[in-house]
Amino acid sequence: METKWMIILLSTCWSFCVAANEFYSSTDHMTQLIDIKREFTKSLHEHTEALESEADLLRRALNALEDNFDDSPRDPEKFISNPLAAFQLVRKLSQVGAVARELAEGRRAKDTLENLKSTAQTLPSAGDVEGVVMALVRLQEMYRLDPRNISLFSETNHNIMLDPDETFHIGVISSLNQRFQYAVLWMEETLRKLSEGEEAAVTKEEVIYQLALFSHQLAVIQLPYGQEAAESDLFQSELYTRIIESIKTRDWTAKYIPHSTDKTYEALCTGKRFMMMPQRERKLVCRYRTGRGNPLMIFKEEVEWDEPTILRYHDFLSEGEIDTIKSLARPKLSRAKVIDPVSGKKVSAATRVSKSAWFSEHEDPVITRVNQRIAAVTGLDLETAEELQVANYGIGGQYEPHYDSKLTNDSDFQLRGGRIATVLIYMSDVDIGGATVFPDVGAALQPKRGTAVLWFNLLRNGNEDARTLHAACPVFVGSKWVANKWIRTHGQEFRRKCSTVRSD
CATH class of the missing domain: 2.60.120.620 (q2cbj1_9rhob like domain)
Structure with missing residues (x-):
């Protein structure tokens, strides 16, 4: 769990630091992401090929050092005095040294790396992800939508289906913005997908943990504290049942109102x-x-x-x-x-x-x-x-x-x-x-x-x-x-x- 989300946080933080644009606040700028994705994919392919070429060069250099060479001669001085052995050793080490210096200077992958860095500057930031999620929440608020029917409004849905990791991410961002009622709905959708066998990095235990926190924030259930909390098992079936039942019986439609009181x-x-x-x-x-x-x-x-x-x-x-x-x-x-x-x-x-x-x-x-x-x-x-x-x-x-x-x-x-x-x-x-x-x-x-x-x-x-x-x-x-x-x-x-x- 920690490894997966650490990677997500690091990657989103990196993109946030380097991104110069904000895309979500203009649909015209959002359309540019299609071209940006294509260009970044191309740059990533080129850099990957350059790195694979470097790795192949390293493997050949390593093989050259290991093949047909006695690493432990009984008499090193006598062995190296043989001019053929000396030539072979010096030649191999010289060639490998040249390869090592070339790789250290990064000449082979330098151009592709610079191109990759350049295209990375155009990628959306973590702020864009949050902006799109909060746009989804606004649409849910205004048009009374839950995660299962939000795509039904669009005839141009292109058969887009979110996986459990994506619905979980929406739930997390919703909660960070104090929109717990929507966070619960997205977590419930994540749980449904996992129960139906959809593959994901997120686990049912992680979802239940988040649901418990949201439910506590909304005073749906009372979580244990102190010694009672230390002795309780968050994922025991009884607590799990209480959380799910509290979600099913709560009238969430009452929460579907815009911030404006008008x-x-x-x-x-x-x-x-x-x-x-x-x-x-x-x-x-x-x-x-x-x-x-x-x-x-x-x-x-x-x-x-x-x-x-x-x-x-x-x-x-x-x-x-x-x-x-x-x-x-x-x-x-x-x-x-x-x-x-x-x-x-x-x-x-x-x-x-x-x-x-x-x-x-x-x-x-x-x-x-x-x-x-x-x-x-x-x-x-x-x-x-x-x-x-x-x-x-x-x-x-x-x-x-x-x-x-x-x-x-x-x-x-x-x-x-x-x-x-x-x-x-x-x-x-x-x-x-x-x-x-x-x-x-x-x-x-x-x-x-x-x-x-x-x-x-x-x-x-x-x-x-x-x-x-x-x-x-x-x-x-x-x-x-x-x-x-x-x-x-x-x-x-x-x-x-x-x-x-x-x-x-």
């Missing part, structure tokens, strides 16, 4: 629309407008409906523009961050799992055209607007409920004002999950490639519109690409009339 957010992400009451739905109308370009479909509410306006424009971006923006963004993507409310610094957080890139007004003609189009549909001045942000969500990528207008320690507030409006552009479809939801309104917008969404974060009186609370649901199947523009208040004084009324 149940509407969860309901909208899972496709439930119970917050959209009939009287609200009747006031939601659909209007078509045809301009010089593609037709625009605008969803908005009647004036008397006291809700924020959410406008959606179809075919906002062309296929060519989307491909260009993605190509520009890929080399610039880095982990998206949030502002720490205490320090005011930008930090990575589990509440926002994605990578993003920023583009200035004239960085590319396509970016310029997109900004001009945003100005046209919003009627707002973009002089003080923030740069266009492009984001790609990661495995289970999400952005928990938040307000765009609420920025802690906003250094630009005095210069540009608050975020008066948000324009969100979808640059991909998402098979399952990934919707933009507004819990207070009860609306869920499923990503549609080329579509743009506009809403105002501030009321006409300048106050924050509390109804614009929104979130990006976890992506289950698919890759979610978006671009967004945050427009500031300064410069909009004559473009959006002020009002003293409390609502729009």
Whole structure:
């Protein structure tokens, strides 16, 4: 047990130390791992062949020393005075010495080792493994999944089945992140696989030990202490039975809730629309407008409906523009961050799992055209607007409920004002999950490639519109690409009339 997990810890620590990338927070970067695996496998093969060549050279040198040579002559001085014996001995030792020096300098495997080191720098880290596991846990929380049916949601599962060592690893990482209810479920799945005879390095005893610890953490069972613990056998059948029965009888479904206490957010992400009451739905109308370009479909509410306006424009971006923006963004993507409310610094957080890139007004003609189009549909001045942000969500990528207008320690507030409006552009479809939801309104917008969404974060009186609370649901199947523009208040004084009324 110790040897196996020591190897795992050392290998993951080594990869963590040398890895320069974080893959799990962008599905686009995750796809690069397929090529990285192929290149690393090639490098490993080449270095293995070089080492085998060295080993073969050593074996031949050793055979040369041992074959047809008297190691213990009765008269060494007389033996070595024979010029043929002297020549043979000196020649053999000289050849072996040259081999030894060559191997010591590492010339034969030096190039392949350097190549191996170079490709190893691109491998994912232990942090990526943890990131993917916690993405699985988020999906379990949101979509009510247990280990046995988590693959059923995807039609592109490719017949992937986890072995007991892999399910055990997920359980361990879940427990280290204080998600004991999921750790227990994954350990139970590991135990089931082992009971069915699947081969693994992990043993049933190790799994039972972990289950006992988790169950104790969750107060499912009470483990013995002190002298009682010293005299007890953890793996005795009675304790084993107690653990398994406690797992089977516990209502784990009660634990399948997201960290956010807003149940509407969860309901909208899972496709439930119970917050959209009939009287609200009747006031939601659909209007078509045809301009010089593609037709625009605008969803908005009647004036008397006291809700924020959410406008959606179809075919906002062309296929060519989307491909260009993605190509520009890929080399610039880095982990998206949030502002720490205490320090005011930008930090990575589990509440926002994605990578993003920023583009200035004239960085590319396509970016310029997109900004001009945003100005046209919003009627707002973009002089003080923030740069266009492009984001790609990661495995289970999400952005928990938040307000765009609420920025802690906003250094630009005095210069540009608050975020008066948000324009969100979808640059991909998402098979399952990934919707933009507004819990207070009860609306869920499923990503549609080329579509743009506009809403105002501030009321006409300048106050924050509390109804614009929104979130990006976890992506289950698919890759979610978006671009967004945050427009500031300064410069909009004559473009959006002020009002003293409390609502729009």
